Amino acid sequence: MNLIYDPWPWYVAGPLIALTMFILLYVGKQFGMSSNLRTMCSIGGAGKYSDFFKFDWKAERWNLMVVIGAVIGGFIASQFMSDNIVKINPEVAEQLSTDYGIKSAGEAYLPPELFASEHLTDPFVLSILILGGFMVGFGARYAGGCTSGHAISGLSNLQLPSLIAVIGFFIGGLVMIHLLFPLIFS
């Protein structure tokens, strides 16, 4: 297999994610991506509307550098290290195609049915992107963390609150895919 070009298997990616967390702990920080959204609110002046955004965001600049790095990493990986095609379980791909008309599994990295920029003028697609993003931002801050903060950092530190949050993540995800997708997409 081609290590650079082929998708990385889980047993490569998982340990590297743990390594990312340990490096951040070693430099005295912690691994958590969603707190950047709060920092961005503060930078944008949200402190005028809620004390929740009145904090020393300059102390969080390191995490914004991680964000900028992640953007650059996405650029490097997509341009030089990937054919930008994700092959998933053929049965799941078939189901996406027949039930919801999302026929791009196995041909793209993200479904163009939802993420092609020319669909941004389609109110249905736009609502999905906005609603999805809104719930991610709202829910992550309400729960005090996202996949990195709770599912990786918190659970690694054996935090019961993080276990509750991760159970919540999966309840929400399963409800969306199994109960709401049939209503939204068909």
Add this chain to the structure above:
Amino acid sequence: MKYISYLTIGIFFGIIMYKSEAASWFRIYEMFQFGSFHMYGIIGSALVIGVIGIQIIKKYNIKAIGGSEMNLHPKKKSIARYLIGGIIFGLGWALAGACPGPMYVLAGAGYSSILVVIAAAILGTFVYGLVKDKLPH
């Protein structure tokens, strides 16, 4: 100089997210359909190593660089905020097919529509800040 190291950590993380396909909408959908072990393997193996590593850090009292304590604070006890907040997050994660880390990665990969998702996530965070005192925590 310090910022360069955080930038490097971010680049490293971004490449992992993209190359492992954890940033792909399809992989998130497949995970919630229990169609593959892939995502469970990523989170599970990160966790096993994370738990063992943090136990070792605690047992041998390993310090962060410069001799300060590692940032391993216990989280405040509660059920409501973690469960309700978690469920809302999960609904969004499955719909948008991206959590906060991969959103930035996808922006770098050139998917301009993800900027709408990021803007909406910032808006969601802002609205949480406005209504947080009225929510059960």
